[in-house]
Amino acid sequence: MNIQVVSKILEANDRLADANARKLKAAGVYTINLMGAPGAGKTSVLEAVITKLKSERLRVGVIEGDITGSEDARRIDALNVPVVQINTGGACHLDANMISEVLDSMPLDSLDMLIIENVGNLVCPAEFKVGEDIKLMVLSVTEGDDKPLKYPLMFRESAALIFNKIDLLPYTNFNMDRAQKDAMTIHPEIKIFKTSCKTKDGVEELCAWLKGLR
Amino acid sequence: MHELYIAQSILDSAVSHCLESGCNRIESVTIQVGLASGVMSEALNFAFDAIKAGTIAETASLITEKVAPECVCKNCAQIFEPTDSFILICPECQSTDVSITKGFELQMLCLEAI
Ligand SMILES: [Zn+2]
Numbered sequence: 001m002n003i004q005v006v007s008k009i010l011e012a013n014d015r016l017a018d019a020n021a022r023k024l025k026a027a028g029v030y031t032i033n034l035m036g037a038p039g040a041g042k043t044s045v046l047e048a049v050i051t052k053l054k055s056e057r058l059r060v061g062v063i064e065g066d067i068t069g070s071e072d073a074r075r076i077d078a079l080n081v082p083v084v085q086i087n088t089g090g091a092c093h094l095d096a097n098m099i100s101e102v103l104d105s106m107p108l109d110s111l112d113m114l115i116i117e118n119v120g121n122l123v124c125p126a127e128f129k130v131g132e133d134i135k136l137m138v139l140s141v142t143e144g145d146d147k148p149l150k151y152p153l154m155f156r157e158s159a160a161l162i163f164n165k166i167d168l169l170p171y172t173n174f175n176m177d178r179a180q181k182d183a184m185t186i187h188p189e190i191k192i193f194k195t196s197c198k199t200k201d202g203v204e205e206l207c208a209w210l211k212g213l214r
Numbered sequence: 215m216h217e218l219y220i221a222q223s224i225l226d227s228a229v230s231h232c233l234e235s236g237c238n239r240i241e242s243v244t245i246q247v248g249l250a251s252g253v254m255s256e257a258l259n260f261a262f263d264a265i266k267a268g269t270i271a272e273t274a275s276l277i278t279e280k281v282a283p284e285c286v287c288k289n290c291a292q293i294f295e296p297t298d299s300f301i302l303i304c305p306e307c308q309s310t311d312v313s314i315t316k317g318f319e320l321q322m323l324c325l326e327a328i
Contacts, residue, residue, distance in 0.1 A: 001235065001237060001326070001327060001328070002324055002325075002326055003231055003232065003235050003237075003324060003325050003326075003327055004323075004324045005227070005228075005231050005322050005323065005324055005325065006321065006322070006323055006324070007227065007321060007322050008320065008321050008322075009220060009223050009224055009227070009245065009320050009321055009322055010220070010223055010320065011223075011227065012223055012226065012227070013223070091216075091219070092216055093216055093219075095219065123216070123252040124216035124252065126252060127216060127220070127251075127252060127253070127320070128216070128219075149302075152250045152314065152317075152318075153250060153251060153318060154252075156314075156318065181310070182302075185302050185310070185312060185313070185314070186314060
């Protein structure tokens, strides 16, 4: 017999993600899923943002997702904020189940914001909701301006796009107009930030926007 | 390799739909995958074949309906397919004010079971 099903393939993950989202919302935590390629500067952006938000008395917690290792978690831990490391053991993305398993070890009641740094990858993480309020992506100008059209899903899913390492712009052939226009074709409402974690350019604007989300 | 996870989701869902319908063997599963979804059909097929052994979908084939990206021009409403290199210019009025309406699909459509 022919059985019609018509359903989203990742429905089971979505259900778990919704459960995570309910738990986070109940604790009053705004959750961000931070995505980007390896080396885009996700952890550096995170360090800059946390330093600034902390000085404004916003209580931020972090879940670090990596295939292996805990180098990124150590960098965040040095900022004196709650951090949990997840090693995916080969998986190229975090899924809702992995987040669900560590949520209880986070002091949710004493947090305002949770930032989940996803595994460095421009393809897979975009498919998997983890319980976030928004997705945020980091694209460094050293990666090339053709990325929006090569990996459209991530740009479509992200509420905001951070062009990072803009201090290196003069040394690359990155066409900012093109990248920006392509990203906005794929996702007209995408919010755009331009940052340098070295000079701290753009960090203030990004933090002001993040604070306004809650 | 998120295809492995996706293949497992397809298999789990197909098995439960099959059993719910009172059947006990799956002959095929039909899914729809947008070409801009970031999922590689070849890798998905490979993963599906690897995990179906020993299940009621052991002999099942995975049929993938690929969906090409489609754009609509916001200026003149022309519907068109972007070029291979994803150049998004309306062939009718040359406007670049376009939105992508298809190509991100990732869903199960139906299954054949006995
Ligand atoms: Zn047109």
